[in-house]
Amino acid sequence: MLEIKNLHVKLEEEDKVILRGVDLKIGPGEVHAIMGPNGSGKSTLSYVLSGRDGYEVTEGSATLDGQELLEMEPEERAAAGLFLAFQYPVEIPGVGNMTFLRTAVNAQRKARGEEELSAGDFLKIVREKAKTLKIDAEMLKRPVNVGFSGGEKKRNEILQMAMLEPRMCILDETDSGLDVDAMKLVSDGVNALRDGKRSFLVITHYQRLLDHIKPDVVHIMAGGRIVRTGGPDLALEVEQNGYADILNEVG
Amino acid sequence: MALPKAKEDALAARLAALPAVEGKGWLAAARSEALARLSAMGLPGRRDEYWRYTDPASLNAPEAPVARRFDASDEAAPFDGIDRVRLVFVDGVFDAAASDDPALAGVTIERLAEAGRRDIHWAQGLYGVLEARGQTPVARPFAALNTGFASDGVLIHVTGRAAKPVSLVYVHEAETSDAILHHCVKLDPGAELTLLENGPAAARFSKVLEVEVAEGARFHHIRLQGRDHERRAVTHIFARLGAGAEFRSFTLTANGRLTRNEAVVELAGAEARAHVAGAAVGDGDFHHDDTVFITHAAEACESRQVFKKVLMNGAVGVFQGKILVKPGAQKTDGYQISQSLLLDEDSQFLAKPELEIYADDVKCSHGSTSGAIDETALFYLQSRGVPRRTAQALLVLAFLAEAIDEVADETIAEDIRARLERWLARHGSRG
Numbered sequence: 001m002l003e004i005k006n007l008h009v010k011l012e013e014e015d016k017v018i019l020r021g022v023d024l025k026i027g028p029g030e031v032h033a034i035m036g037p038n039g040s041g042k043s044t045l046s047y048v049l050s051g052r053d054g055y056e057v058t059e060g061s062a063t064l065d066g067q068e069l070l071e072m073e074p075e076e077r078a079a080a081g082l083f084l085a086f087q088y089p090v091e092i093p094g095v096g097n098m099t100f101l102r103t104a105v106n107a108q109r110k111a112r113g114e115e116e117l118s119a120g121d122f123l124k125i126v127r128e129k130a131k132t133l134k135i136d137a138e139m140l141k142r143p144v145n146v147g148f149s150g151g152e153k154k155r156n157e158i159l160q161m162a163m164l165e166p167r168m169c170i171l172d173e174t175d176s177g178l179d180v181d182a183m184k185l186v187s188d189g190v191n192a193l194r195d196g197k198r199s200f201l202v203i204t205h206y207q208r209l210l211d212h213i214k215p216d217v218v219h220i221m222a223g224g225r226i227v228r229t230g231g232p233d234l235a236l237e238v239e240q241n242g243y244a245d246i247l248n249e250v251g
Numbered sequence: 252m253a254l255p256k257a258k259e260d261a262l263a264a265r266l267a268a269l270p271a272v273e274g275k276g277w278l279a280a281a282r283s284e285a286l287a288r289l290s291a292m293g294l295p296g297r298r299d300e301y302w303r304y305t306d307p308a309s310l311n312a313p314e315a316p317v318a319r320r321f322d323a324s325d326e327a328a329p330f331d332g333i334d335r336v337r338l339v340f341v342d343g344v345f346d347a348a349a350s351d352d353p354a355l356a357g358v359t360i361e362r363l364a365e366a367g368r369r370d371i372h373w374a375q376g377l378y379g380v381l382e383a384r385g386q387t388p389v390a391r392p393f394a395a396l397n398t399g400f401a402s403d404g405v406l407i408h409v410t411g412r413a414a415k416p417v418s419l420v421y422v423h424e425a426e427t428s429d430a431i432l433h434h435c436v437k438l439d440p441g442a443e444l445t446l447l448e449n450g451p452a453a454a455r456f457s458k459v460l461e462v463e464v465a466e467g468a469r470f471h472h473i474r475l476q477g478r479d480h481e482r483r484a485v486t487h488i489f490a491r492l493g494a495g496a497e498f499r500s501f502t503l504t505a506n507g508r509l510t511r512n513e514a515v516v517e518l519a520g521a522e523a524r525a526h527v528a529g530a531a532v533g534d535g536d537f538h539h540d541d542t543v544f545i546t547h548a549a550e551a552c553e554s555r556q557v558f559k560k561v562l563m564n565g566a567v568g569v570f571q572g573k574i575l576v577k578p579g580a581q582k583t584d585g586y587q588i589s590q591s592l593l594l595d596e597d598s599q600f601l602a603k604p605e606l607e608i609y610a611d612d613v614k615c616s617h618g619s620t621s622g623a624i625d626e627t628a629l630f631y632l633q634s635r636g637v638p639r640r641t642a643q644a645l646l647v648l649a650f651l652a653e654a655i656d657e658v659a660d661e662t663i664a665e666d667i668r669a670r671l672e673r674w675l676a677r678h679g680s681r682g
């Protein structure tokens with residue numbers, strides 16, 4: 001599914017290196033978690049994969065089912081099946097949430113040579129999916145993320161993911177700012193999308209999200225590298241001892 | 252006070268090139284008064300306070316600069332599906348054969364060229380009158396020139412609720428046409444009218460619209476200035492509102508080498524409401540100037556100015572907007588926003604927002620911004636699979652939304668959005 005090889009990234013405008021050789025391979029249906037201290041480069045990895053401006057890849061590659069992602073426009077990556085749930089979802093005044101969702105769904109269908117959804121069909125699907133995420137009609141009408149609470153923004157990200165049905169989902173700190181109930185809603189939303197083929201890369205600070213979304217593999221990122229990889233137990237180890245031991249060990 | 256020699260010469264040259272206008276009686280009197288006003292102020296120059304951002308040279312020139320007509324037949328004409336009374340002017344000349352019979356219950360419509368031959372007419376109390384009132388404190392020479400030399404126009408007297416809109420269609424044919432039209436609309440108490448205007452009109456177009464909105468009357472105005480790239484236009488709206496009256500004016504401008512749209516509105520009766528709005532999109536050789544002056548002269552009136560511009564490839568946008576609250580105009584609610592979205596670094600927006608308030612119980616706000624498109628929002632949309640161009644169009648329309656929302660008729664608003672979407676698709680900026 002997703003294969004990242006020796007990825008080196010620096011800021012475009014400054015001589016600041018952020019990723020220093022990331023290797024990662026995620027198979028179909030797998031759930032991988034990336035944990036790591038603040039500033040270790042987790043969000044940068046997710047942005048570089050989805051094609052945000054401002055970063056320069058100096059070495060390495062990232063492929064989705066063999067297709068080189070790094071040469072595509074962000075919208076092409078999305079159409080190829082990549083999705084990023086943002087750590088900080090963006091507010092777009094003046095664009096209704098519903099218009100946004102419909103434009104996105106139909107743009108991807110068009111890019112894949114599929115027919116656009118009729119207004120009626122689209123509405124039916126959105127309403128159904130919104131309901132399970134406890135997103136009410138009012139939130140669908142409001143401008144994208146404007147005036148949404150932190151939890152509402154995160155649920156809105158999951159709604160987009162559910163509507164777009166990507167094959168490779170990256171979730172960047174989707175748990176941050178969520179209370180226990182919201183965490184459960186979001187996790188249920190994610191788990192509902194697990195179908196044995198769709199893959200997930202879950203970026204998080206805390207083990208608690210991983211109680212709900214059970215990872216197959218856990219990576220620890222530090223200083224722009226993946227410094228350790230293990231099973232679900234690795235997350236528990238971090239939870240108990242913090243990152244210090246691992247970082248010391250790596251040097 | 253005598254004009255400086257250069258100004259005097261410029262005016263003389265301009266006047267000498269104007270065709271003689273016929274007219275006796277009331278109209279002749281109004282014209283000569285206008286000419287006297289114009290002679291006292293002269294034509295505008297770059298040093299005049301309200302002409303610093305816009306060069307009047309091509310409007311001052313004795314001959315209209317050449318402007319090729321633009322073929323806009325790839326899209327339906329504006330207001331196509333709307334039941335309306337169409338009055339067509341080709342290069343400023345009324346085209347009876349192309350126009351509808353101007354019969355409309357509760358409304359009398361006459362041509363200025365005909366009404367002007369009579370000894371007395373109701374329009375005497377309006378033609379040039381609001382224009383003259385609007386000359387202080389800011390001189391508006393092109394409006395006086397228009398009053399003095401308009402060759403035609405329509406005089407509309409509304410006594411009831413008009414069953415359908417009156418629609419003025421301006422066709423541009425000749426490359427050097429120089430049209431001067433002057434319209435007057437008088438709404439009796441409680442009367443209602445929607446006036447639609449569309450089309451580029453001429454290579455150079457001067458237009459004045461004077462509107463008297465009596466107590467409780469409502470006047471809605473929607474204007475689409477056509478898609479010609481090379482045309483030039485200087486237009487004025489002078490409106491005076493009685494108690495509880497409503498005035499709404501929206502203008503869409505796409506293209507045009509030079510556009511100066513002035514609106515001068517006086518809220519003269521309590522609880523009157525005036526909304527003046529505009530959306531302008533320009534690519535390249537485009538200079539668009541909205542100059543607005545709203546006077547609150549009575550209590551508890553509301554005014555809104557909403558002007559949005561999208562500029563690319565060196566296009567220039569200007570906004571000069573003023574709210575004047577006179578002594579005694581308590582409980583005034585004034586709002587003014589002017590914003591530009593600059594799609595590249597070559598384009599520019601010049602704004603001069605002004606408030607002048609002589610009452611103490613007043614709520615007035617104004618804001619002016621210019622900025623680039625929100626790259627973060629653009630990336631967010633793209634990351635959801637929306638192509639960059641579509642994403643950009645979506646954000647541009649979102650930016651223009653507040654101005655378009657001023658169009659009360661939802662069918663027309665939808666049509667305007669669709670026109671803008673197509674414009675953006677045609678002009679889709681780089682990147």
Ligand SMILES: Nc1ncnc2c1ncn2[C@@H]1O[C@H](COP(=O)(O)OP(=O)(O)O)[C@@H](O)[C@H]1O
Pocket residue numbers: 011018036037038039040041042043044045054
């Ligand atoms: N656009 C940027 N401009 C400046 N610094 C950046 C930018 N993006 C990331 N960084 C820096 O790169 C490092 C990694 O950041 P980030 O990827 O957000 O880490 P994480 O998500 O793991 O907390 C930090 O030091 C951060 O300040």
Ligand SMILES: [Mg+2]
Pocket residue numbers: 042043044087172173
């Ligand atoms: Mg982060």
